[in-house]
Amino acid sequence: MNLQAKPQRTATIAPQLLxxxxxxxxxxxxxxxxxxxxPYLVEMRDLYRGYTPVVLRPGSVAEVSAILRLxxxxxxxxxxxxxxxGLVGGQIPLNGxxxxxxxxxxxxxxxxxxxxxMTAEAGVTLQRAxxxxxxxxxxxxxxxxxxxxxTIGGNLAxxxxxxxxxxxxxxxxxxxxxxxxxxxxxxxxxxxxxxxDNTGYDLKDxxxxxxxxxxxxxxxxxxxxxxxxxxxxAYAAVSSPQAAVDLLGVAxxxxxxxxxxxxxxxxxxxEAVFRYDAKSRDPLGRPYGWYVLIELSSQQExxxxxxxxxxxxxxxxxxxxLDATIAESLEQxxxxxxIRELFGEVQRxxxxxxxxxxxxxVAAIPAFIADADAAVTQFIxxxxxxxxxxxGDGNIHYNVMQPATMAKADFLAQWxxxxxxxxxxxxxxxxxxxxxxxxxxxxxxxLPDYKDPVALDLMRGLKKLLDPNGxxxxxxVL
Ligand code: FAD
Ligand code: ZN
Numbered sequence: 001m002n003l004q005a006k007p008q009r010t011a012t013i014a015p016q017l018l019x020x021x022x023x024x025x026x027x028x029x030x031x032x033x034x035x036x037x038x039p040y041l042v043e044m045r046d047l048y049r050g051y052t053p054v055v056l057r058p059g060s061v062a063e064v065s066a067i068l069r070l071x072x073x074x075x076x077x078x079x080x081x082x083x084x085x086g087l088v089g090g091q092i093p094l095n096g097x098x099x100x101x102x103x104x105x106x107x108x109x110x111x112x113x114x115x116x117x118m119t120a121e122a123g124v125t126l127q128r129a130x131x132x133x134x135x136x137x138x139x140x141x142x143x144x145x146x147x148x149x150x151t152i153g154g155n156l157a158x159x160x161x162x163x164x165x166x167x168x169x170x171x172x173x174x175x176x177x178x179x180x181x182x183x184x185x186x187x188x189x190x191x192x193x194x195x196x197d198n199t200g201y202d203l204k205d206x207x208x209x210x211x212x213x214x215x216x217x218x219x220x221x222x223x224x225x226x227x228x229x230x231x232x233x234a235y236a237a238v239s240s241p242q243a244a245v246d247l248l249g250v251a252x253x254x255x256x257x258x259x260x261x262x263x264x265x266x267x268x269x270x271e272a273v274f275r276y277d278a279k280s281r282d283p284l285g286r287p288y289g290w291y292v293l294i295e296l297s298s299q300q301e302x303x304x305x306x307x308x309x310x311x312x313x314x315x316x317x318x319x320x321x322l323d324a325t326i327a328e329s330l331e332q333x334x335x336x337x338x339i340r341e342l343f344g345e346v347q348r349x350x351x352x353x354x355x356x357x358x359x360x361x362v363a364a365i366p367a368f369i370a371d372a373d374a375a376v377t378q379f380i381x382x383x384x385x386x387x388x389x390x391x392g393d394g395n396i397h398y399n400v401m402q403p404a405t406m407a408k409a410d411f412l413a414q415w416x417x418x419x420x421x422x423x424x425x426x427x428x429x430x431x432x433x434x435x436x437x438x439x440x441x442x443x444x445x446x447l448p449d450y451k452d453p454v455a456l457d458l459m460r461g462l463k464k465l466l467d468p469n470g471x472x473x474x475x476x477v478l
Contacts, residue, residue, distance in 0.1 A: 011096030069185030082154030088440025122153025138224035141168035159209030166392035228297035236324035237288030262392035351402035359435035
C-alpha cells in the first residue's frame with residue numbers, strides 16, 4: 001500500500017546549485033548515492049516513498065542556517081527530517097525536495113539539575129535525552145514507543161504525545177525555549193530556561209507542532225522533573241469502555257495526580273500480541289473484552305501499592321473491574337507494557353488496518369467507540385475495529401481491520417473514505433481528527449473539512465509570514 005498519488009520519479013537540481021549545497025556540509029555529509037539515500041526516502045510502514053537530489057546532514061546550526069539561506073535565495077524546497085518515525089508522511093520528500101537531516105546535531109549542550117532543565121540539540125534521540133536526564137537524577141517525561149529512533153526535534157515538530165502525557169503533558173509542555181533557523185537563514189535564539197517570560201508573543205509555540213513548515217528547530221531547552229521514587233503498574237480487565245472511564249475517575253480521585261498512564265486495549269489486539277509475540281503471556285487467567293494498563297508514580301516511597309489496590313478494589317466493588325493483577329517486579333511491569341507497546345505493531349499479522357489517531361473529550365470515549373463501530377461496520381460490512389490508546393487523554397488509536405472476505409488492496413483503497421466515516425463521528429463528539437501524529441500529507445486534504453475556517457486562514461497567514469517563498473516542507477499540513 002502506498003498512499004502517495006505520484007509514481008516514483010528522479011529529482012533534478014542544477015549541478016552548480018547542487019555543488020553549492022554540498023559545499024556547505026562537505027561531500028561526506030551530502031548523500032547523492034541512491035543506496036545511501038534510501039533510508040531517508042521511505043517511512044517505516046512504506047506508506048510513503050519520496051525522492052531527492054541530495055540528503056544534507058549538517059553538523060552545526062551555522063550549516064543549517066547557510067543551507068536555508070541558499071534554499072531561500074534559490075527557491076529550493078527543503079524537507080526537515082529527524083528520526084523518520086513520523087506516521088503522516090511529513091518527513092518524506094514527496095516532490096523531490098532536498099532532505100535536511102538533523103541527526104548529526106546530536107549534542108546535549110547542558111543538563112542543569114538545579115533549574116531542572118536540559119538543553120539538547122534537535123537530533124538527540126528521545127532515549128538519549130531520557131538517559132541523560134536519569135544520569136542527573138531527573139526524569140525527562142516524554143515517553144514514546146519510538147524513543148530509540150525519534151528525535152527531540154521531531155517530537156517538538158509533531159508536538160508528540162505518548163503514554164505519560166496524562167501526568168506530564170505533551171511535547172509542548174516540555175519545551176521552555178527553542179533555537180530555530182528561519183526560512184531566510186536567520187537564527188531565532190529563544191533558548192531560555194524561564195518558566196515565566198511575559199515579554200510578548202510566545203513564539204516558540206508557533207514552531208511546536210508545525211511539522212517543519214515554519215522553521216527548523218535546532219535545539220531546545222527541555223523541562224525536567226524529579227524521578228519518581230515509587231512506580232506501580234496494574235493490568236486490569238474492565239467490563240466496558242465506560243467502565244474504563246469510570247475507573248479513571250476513581251484513580252484520579254484516590255491518588256491526586258499520581259496517575260501517570262491509563263491505557264485502553266481491546267481484546268482482539270491483546271490476543272494478537274499473545275499469538276505473535278513469543279515473549280508475551282496473558283497476565284490474567286481467561287480472556288475479557290477490554291483491558292486497561294494503569295501506572296501510578298509518586299515521590300513518596302511508600303503507600304502507592306495500597307493506593308493502587310484501593311483503586312482496583314473500589315473498581316471491583318462497583319463492577320468496573322472484572323479481574324486485575326499488579327506487577328510484582330520491574331520485569332513484570334515491563335511485560336505488561338510490552339503488551340501495550342506491541343499492540344499497534346502485531347496487528348499487521350491479522351490483516352491490513354486503516355488507522356486513526358483521534359481525540360474526544362474523555363467523557364465521550366464510550367459513545368465515540370460505539371458510534372464509530374456502528375458507522376464503520378455499516379460502511380464496510382464484516383470489518384472489525386480495534387480501539388486502543390491513551391484513554392486518560394481522550395486519545396484513541398481507532399484501527400479498522402480488513403474483513404476476512406475482502407482483498408487487502410480493495411480494503412486499503414477505502415482508506416480516505418473510512419477516515420471520513422470515522423471523522424464525522426469525531427466531529428459529532430467535539431473531537432480532533434489528529435491527537436498525536438499530526439497532519440503531514442496524510443490528512444492535509446481533509447483538514448479544511450474539520451478545521452475552523454478562521455483558524456485555517458490564520459495558519460496560512462503565518463506560513464506566508466515565516467516562509468514567504470514556500471521552501472519549508474511545502475505541501476505538508478496546508
Ligand atoms: P520525523 O519523522 O523525522 O519527522 C516528523 C515531522 O517533523 C516531519 O514533518 C518533519 O519534517 C518534522 N521535523 C523533524 N525534525 C524537525 C526539526 N528539527 N525541525 C523542524 N521540523 C522537524 N507519536 C506520538 O505522538 N505518540 C506516540 O505514542 C507515538 N508512538 C509511536 C510508536 C511507533 C512505533 C512509531 C514508529 C511512531 C510513533 N509515534 C508516536 C510517531 C512518531 O514517533 C512521532 O511523531 C515523533 O515525534 C517523530 O519524531 P522523528 O524524530 O522521528 O520525526
Ligand atoms: Zn499514541
